Structure formats: structure tokens, C-alpha cells
């Protein structure tokens with residue numbers, strides 16, 4: 001019998017990313033599932049790759 005696992009059931013959809021917003025220097029929160037980050041201050045949404053490129 002196959003075991004069904006919901007990948008979203010245990011994953012915390014938000015993770016505090018160790019990056020700052022490119023617009024306002026606020027803290028970014030990452031949506032790990034969607035590979036996106038959102039700023040807690042100005043609500044700007046970035047692609048994770050965009051952030052990595054900018055702060056690498």
C-alpha cells in the first residue's frame with residue numbers, strides 16, 4: 001500500500017530569509033514552496049533567484 005504524503009502538511013510555508021528587501025531594507029520572508037520572498041514592511045514580492053543574484 002502506497003503511503004501518501006502531503007508535502008505541504010509539515011512544511012512551514014514561511015521561513016525568515018536572511019536577506020533584506022531591495023527596496024526598503026526590511027526583513028524578507030520566504031515562501032519556500034513558491035520560491036518567492038515577501039517583505040514584511042513594504043510587501044514587495046521578489047523571486048528568490050532575484051534576491052540571491054542581488055546579494056551574492
Ligand SMILES: [Zn+2]
Nearest residue numbers: 021024039042
Ligand atoms: Zn521592503
